[in-house]
Amino acid sequence: MTAPTPGPDGPPPEGPLADLLAVLREAAALKTAADVLAWDEQTYLPPRGGEFRADQLAALAGLTHDRLTGPELRDALLAAEAEVRPADSAAAACVQEARRDFDRRTTLPRRLVEELSRVTTLAQQNWAEARKRSDFAAFRPHLEAVVTLKREEAAAVAAGREDLAAAAPYDALLDDYEPGAKSDQVSAVFAELRAGLVPLVAAISEAGVTPDRSLLTRNYPVAAQYEFCRSGAERLGFRFDSGRLDTAAHPFCTTLGPADCRLTTRYHPNDFSQSYFGVLHEAGHGIYEQNLPAEWFGAPLGEACGLGVHESQSRLWENFVGRSRSYWEHAAPEARAFFPEALGKASAEELYRAVNDVRPTLIRVEADEVTYNLHVLLRFELEQPLISGDLPAGDVCDAWDEKFEAMFGFRPPSAADGCLQDIHWAAGLIGYFPTYALGNVYAAMLWDAALAELGDLEGQLAAGNFTPLRDWLTEKVYRHGRRYAPTDLIARAAGSPPTPAPLLAHLNAKYGALYGLG
Numbered sequence: 001m002t003a004p005t006p007g008p009d010g011p012p013p014e015g016p017l018a019d020l021l022a023v024l025r026e027a028a029a030l031k032t033a034a035d036v037l038a039w040d041e042q043t044y045l046p047p048r049g050g051e052f053r054a055d056q057l058a059a060l061a062g063l064t065h066d067r068l069t070g071p072e073l074r075d076a077l078l079a080a081e082a083e084v085r086p087a088d089s090a091a092a093a094c095v096q097e098a099r100r101d102f103d104r105r106t107t108l109p110r111r112l113v114e115e116l117s118r119v120t121t122l123a124q125q126n127w128a129e130a131r132k133r134s135d136f137a138a139f140r141p142h143l144e145a146v147v148t149l150k151r152e153e154a155a156a157v158a159a160g161r162e163d164l165a166a167a168a169p170y171d172a173l174l175d176d177y178e179p180g181a182k183s184d185q186v187s188a189v190f191a192e193l194r195a196g197l198v199p200l201v202a203a204i205s206e207a208g209v210t211p212d213r214s215l216l217t218r219n220y221p222v223a224a225q226y227e228f229c230r231s232g233a234e235r236l237g238f239r240f241d242s243g244r245l246d247t248a249a250h251p252f253c254t255t256l257g258p259a260d261c262r263l264t265t266r267y268h269p270n271d272f273s274q275s276y277f278g279v280l281h282e283a284g285h286g287i288y289e290q291n292l293p294a295e296w297f298g299a300p301l302g303e304a305c306g307l308g309v310h311e312s313q314s315r316l317w318e319n320f321v322g323r324s325r326s327y328w329e330h331a332a333p334e335a336r337a338f339f340p341e342a343l344g345k346a347s348a349e350e351l352y353r354a355v356n357d358v359r360p361t362l363i364r365v366e367a368d369e370v371t372y373n374l375h376v377l378l379r380f381e382l383e384q385p386l387i388s389g390d391l392p393a394g395d396v397c398d399a400w401d402e403k404f405e406a407m408f409g410f411r412p413p414s415a416a417d418g419c420l421q422d423i424h425w426a427a428g429l430i431g432y433f434p435t436y437a438l439g440n441v442y443a444a445m446l447w448d449a450a451l452a453e454l455g456d457l458e459g460q461l462a463a464g465n466f467t468p469l470r471d472w473l474t475e476k477v478y479r480h481g482r483r484y485a486p487t488d489l490i491a492r493a494a495g496s497p498p499t500p501a502p503l504l505a506h507l508n509a510k511y512g513a514l515y516g517l518g
Contacts, residue, residue: 016079017091020098021299023076027067028298032256034060034117039262041121042248054121061117062110069106077102090301093483097300104176107160112152119145120428127426128249134416136397143425147386147393150430154387170387173431177307178438180485183384186434189500190377193437196504200511201370204358207515211353218342220272228338229265229275232331233283236317237470238263239290250423251278251365253285253314258294258302261286272339273355274366277318281365284317285310287470291478301481307432309477309486311439312446319369319440320447320506321469326461328352356514360408362417370507373440374407379422379433387430442486444503445494446473 013021034057041053067073077098084091123142130139150173157172158164164172168183175181230245238261248264255261263286265278288304296302304310321327325348332348343351358368364375382399385391391399400419405411412418424432451457454468461469476493484492491497511517 016083020076020080023073024098025298027064030060030064030067034064035254035256039254039256043246043264050122050125054118057121058114058118062114065105065110065113073102090483094299094301097482104157107156108153116149116428119149120426123426124423127423131416131420134414134420136415136420139420140394144393146425146428150428151387170384170431173387174434177432177435178486179306189441190380190437192500193373194377197370197373200508203517204370204511204515207517209515211357212350213354213357215343215346215350215354216271216273218270220269220339220342222267222269224338225267225272225275228272229279231334232276233263233279236283236287236466238283238286242290243286245279251282253282255289258297261289277322278365280322281314281318284314288313288478291474292481293479296481301483303482305480305482305484305489306486307435308438308442309489311435312442315439316443316447320443321461323355323369324461325352326458329462330464353514358511362412363421370511373437376433376437378403378407383430383433441498441500441503442490444506445490445498448502449494
């Protein structure tokens, strides 16, 4: 018997596939309960509540792991595998991805899963305080504990996966965020990016053109920033009837249910762009989450297609839309209304040029489009020896400063401006960083395809009409969940396999015009 094709291409599932979905949704309920506690930890948890919160999250991680590796899911998966055909259907893809997840999770003992949850929870709390004080020494033992556990995770996954047995240890972690990717493949893409970016950065620095960034460094009341950020997210299509915007030490987006997506940002009273572009970035993630098939929440068809594709959405909405001239033609009047003293006389063109200033900066999340990928390359080049053991975790601060100086020409003045600026390592998200640059590559390809198919896209954005682009992305990306592998999804949407060429072409054309390059 052939099961009906589920999702947007057919009726709801039934039989063994429905049974599998029921087990996955139950496990998702447990996981998202933990995610609520993790969100609260980053936003509202009292300082003294941290230790017990780590115990709570570890307990829930263990229970979720049991559900996702237990006999009920195994049996449901076997029954669905015996039933679902054909190989190219959405149903078959759902079962295939569920099998992939099951096999990976069963390589990990519950003890390791619980300990990773507990240690990373405490590490994130320590990181927030260490970053405030720029105190790497205080964070060092937490980082060492996280790296030790991530090495153990990488070894366990590789031992249970034939395709990873002979690969670099780092690949077992990278595969969790960008399925199927290998570090040597990513290195080749990054080498091409570096070869194109370094001369462009040099040409811009030598052009003698200096946009007026003073627009961004005036008095911007935080309350007005919140309203402007919220309006920007709504403009793009983020739905606040199923979402929130709060404050955290490091901006993030998390989904706590099929109609519950949370964004966070951080504010600087003398620079609205930090919070604003942080929100546009996280709203890009949120729009993806809010347009996944809700009826498949908890199952692969209701989940995003890898972190590279996810980051393509945050970077597309933040940069290709939010830093475009067309966007500021629409958004400038609202910006002036929210900040009349700071921007009362600022034109759309002045705002466009200010938010596209290119210069080496210390902080990744505040970097411009051109230099941003160099920040990612730095982290990628540190993470691999961290996991292989060639770079002791205690030496990462010095290694960071040396590599940063080699790439950008100056050293971070403090650990807060260097290796403590990101929360990812504290959270155990080693292997995540490469997806930011891959996301930029994917975003450029999707943008070019949308331009070709949507007609006057620039005119639509200038008129404040973001619906055609959002609908196009829903059709090409969001609605498929994990039906396709990331590279296959991008190839289907953009018409060719992933390549850095469109990104480099976009950056050269845009910033060549802004900086008067030949």
